[in-house]
Amino acid sequence: MNPFDDRICALGEGALWHPERQELFWFDVTGRRLLSRGHDAREIALPEMCSAAAWIDRDRLLVASESCLSVLDIASGTFTRRLCDLEADNPATRSNDGRADPRGGFWIGTMGRNAEPGEGAIYRYHAGELHRLFGNVSIPNAICFAPDGSRAYFADTERGLLFRVSLDDGGWPAGEPELFVDFAAAGLWPDGAVTLADGSLRVALWGEGAVVAVSPDGAIGAFHRLPAPHATCPASGGPGYRTLFCTSATQGLSPAALGHAPLSGATFFLEDICEGKPEPAFRLDLCGDTE
Template sequence: MNQPKISVFYDIPCQLGEGPGYDPLTKNAWWFDIVTGRLFEKPLAGGDVAIHQLGQMASALAVVDAQHQLISTETGLVLRDRHTGVLKMHQPIEADNPITRSNDARVHPAGAFWIGTMGKKAEQGAGSIYWYRKGELRKIFNDITIPNSICFSPDGSISYFADTDKNIIWRVDTDPETGLPIGEPTEFYRHQEKGGVDGSVVDGDGNLWNACWGRSAVDVYSPSGKRIHSITMPVKQPSCPAFVSEDTASMIVTTAYHDMSEAYHKTDPDAGNTYLVELAGKGRFDRPVQL
């Protein structure tokens, strides 16, 4: 794999950048600053960045259509009208639990939204992963501290998720028609180096691209769980990648300065910027969610 071109996509830093994605219907990339409750949208071709104040912690987005988005927040799934900015609660998730918030999430090829929750202070085992599709919500995994790496094989038959606290990425067989897990998860990769497994996405060839928090890297794993490549990022805490092309593996990568001491932040002054990584390959876009 050739060395990528890495550039700053947006230089106003996020305290905890997360949940990047790309909408081919509007040709906009998006990402969040979780702790400040802000959604950022930027045309991929260039132009002004729109910053939307959501009024609560929010971490991920599923495209509904060219006008509507489904946003994962600390109280549940909120439907947002892109043109008016109006927010409407669609599906409460742990809305009565002030300890938790949403974290990593992604849409399965069947149109099911997998949503991770976690403690706002990363309380041990306070998190879960939920499945939502066509008005139905199910809790599919629990006792997770920091849910991450939610992503899916191109045919939807395999799902991945991680607990960053344990530094393990799991894989689980999945019904391609519904996005529901079949059987029990098995270990896909156990990270034993510096840093923690964070957000992931799967490309068109079935390889998993994982942002390694604290190791300045986006690592690429084959479907068998073997690391086959690593991209060095210019900041220490990359948090999540998302493809912005199906013809290449170009992606945006969110980063963070969350929990950095002042002294440590000075050693990583660009922390929190959102980056564009341009390279060859075969990217994939998430499907719209089935409401």
């Protein structure tokens, strides 16, 4: 994979291709920045750590922060509406990976600020209500959905496990999560993930410097290497959604490691590698919004 944007993030996360703007958005979580690149480069300073987003319309994003879900006006870089608290009464946790689902909701994971074991959870925000779906997660990542909306995926990076769960017609879990891929058995640690048009996944591997293909039946496939050991979150976008993007991080790397991988923290891309699909919009209108 080649450099797409050389602005260095301590913890790049939350890559999102905006289908109407033809623009890639991502976060520097601990640096409290939202970055983007389309026709121009954009950088928005944030009041607290933010980690994931969904597009609402051309001008607005749903943003998950360490304490809430809010609406961001892209042009002004300001938050215009607080939708709900997100473990705001627990200063020991923050948001992590999240993604809009095919039914207009938004799934978001929380974690301990120091990745304390079992302190995280996964929630769904839909129609103005936040519901806790799963607990006892250490580092929730890889939230993504089958193209037909029949399944959701998520990982616990700390345990090296990727799970899947069946969804009902409303987009709610229809049973208990089941193990989908045991990455730990291969010495790999899954971070963010995205599903493609054929139902396969592309999973970023923390510490491995790669995005790996995973088939719809859970087989590990080709590795797409990038010159940064901590790959964090992939997204598909560009013309025909045939470009694979991936954020990265410098977090936890020694000066020597950074010397060997000076592009750590940059955002990367690889063209004509996959046929992706547009991310679904978050349905703010289901929350009583009439704008």
